[in-house]
Amino acid sequence: RKEVEQDPGPFNVPEGATVAFNCTYSNSASQSFFWYRQDCRKEPKLLMSVYSSGNEDGRFTAQLNRASQYISLLIRDSKLSDSATYLCVVNNAGNMLTFGGGTRLMVKP
C-alpha cells in the first residue's frame, strides 16, 4: 500500500464547476500536509498548507481530518488555468516529503 494515495483522475470539468480531490495517508505520525500543483513538464509548486481547522485561499479550500487520515482540496469556480496535476504531500520529518501519485485536472471551456 502506498503511503499517500490519490485518485489519478483525470477529472474533466467545465469552467465554473466546483471540483474536490481527496487523499489518504497511512502514517499516523505524519506532521504536516500540503497540496502542490504541478504543470506539465514543470516542477511542483506549493499551492497551500493543510490544517485541521481548514484553510481557504481564494477559490481553494483545504481540509485535514487526522482521525481518518484524510486530506481534501476543493476548487470553486474552476478556471482554464487550474488545469494541472495536484499532488497531495505529507511531511513526516524535516521536509522529507512523501508525495501521492497526483490527480490530474482538466478544465474545459
Added chain:
Amino acid sequence: ETGVTQSPTHLIKTRGQQVTLRCSSQSGHNTVSWYQQALGQGPQFIFQYYREEENGRGNFPPRFSGLQFPNYSSELNVNALELDDSALYLCASSSGQLRDTEAFFGQGTRLTVV
C-alpha cells in the same frame, strides 16, 4: 522563479554509465532534498543533505549517492545507470529542518537512459 537552479536541464546517457546532476539552493537555505519523478507518478524522496551531511534517505540503492558543499549546493550521482532510472530529477531547498518551512523546487533535470 524559486532561486533553485538545476543543471543540466536534459541529459541522455547509456545504460551502465554514470551521471552527476547539480543543484544550487536558494540563498539562505542549508537543506537540499532530491526526488525522482517517473513519468505519470509523483516524486519519490531519494535523500536529503543538511549542512553537508546526509540526513535521511528513501528507498533507493547505494548507486544513488550525493554530496553537499559548503555553499549548500548539492550533487546527485547515479552509477551503473539502468533504463528505469529515466525520470525527472528534482531538487528542493529549504531552511533548516522546520516542519512547516516551504520547500522550493528547481525546474528539474530530465534524464533519459537508453
